[in-house]
Amino acid sequence: MKNIIKKSIVNINYLLSKSRKSKSIFFHDVHSKNEYVKNGDVSTHIEKFANYVSIIKENGFSIVDKIRNLDNEIEISFDDGYFGIFENIDFFITQNISVKIFISPSLFNDKNYMSSNNIKELSKYKNISFGSHSYSHKRLDVFNEKELEHEFIKSKQIIQSLTNQEVNSFCFPLGIFNDKIIDIGLKTGYKNLYSCIPGPYFKLINSSVIRRSIADNVSENYFKNIVYGADYILSKWYQKKHYLK
């Protein structure tokens, strides 16, 4: 489905149904330099991100480290561990915004990504937590059982030893998963498995997978739609694309 069509459907749905259910929203990167837009559409200017935070607060939602209540809470995560988060960390610290960063050890030394030292440094902040985004950042349905275990276990070990935090959250690379992947994720000790399928936080998929809404660099108006769950209308479409049978 084309982006513009998806966005129009969500805009219309906002007028029809608004939800105050707690939800998880995710991004990839932020930037603060105007002369270039890093990573094209997947990076949000930090000033725009600050506007998102205001929209959340003005509408009576709060940003939390972990969702505990059915309504009015929003959890924020960043996938892939881009360097822009490290560069703009002061914003998150001074505003006391809790974020969870999903990282893949195979990306640690790539250009535009945080190094293991950067991650170590960020793990000292109380409001920054880390989750695994697999070891290789490859779509997981290509792996056999042994390889899958490696993706889950090895990444967990590396991130735990870097951050001194217990890692029990995982998000699927490219959002792709199936029942075997869910089983191995749970078996290898993860408690929270995150998808890229929008929906209320407590409305789990297959009673184990958490929903999340993507919000990279969207307009402020569209962001408000997401806050009120107008994008839930796309969940069947995302589910068909990401949850493989």
Ligand SMILES: [Zn+2]
């Ligand atoms: Zn990713």
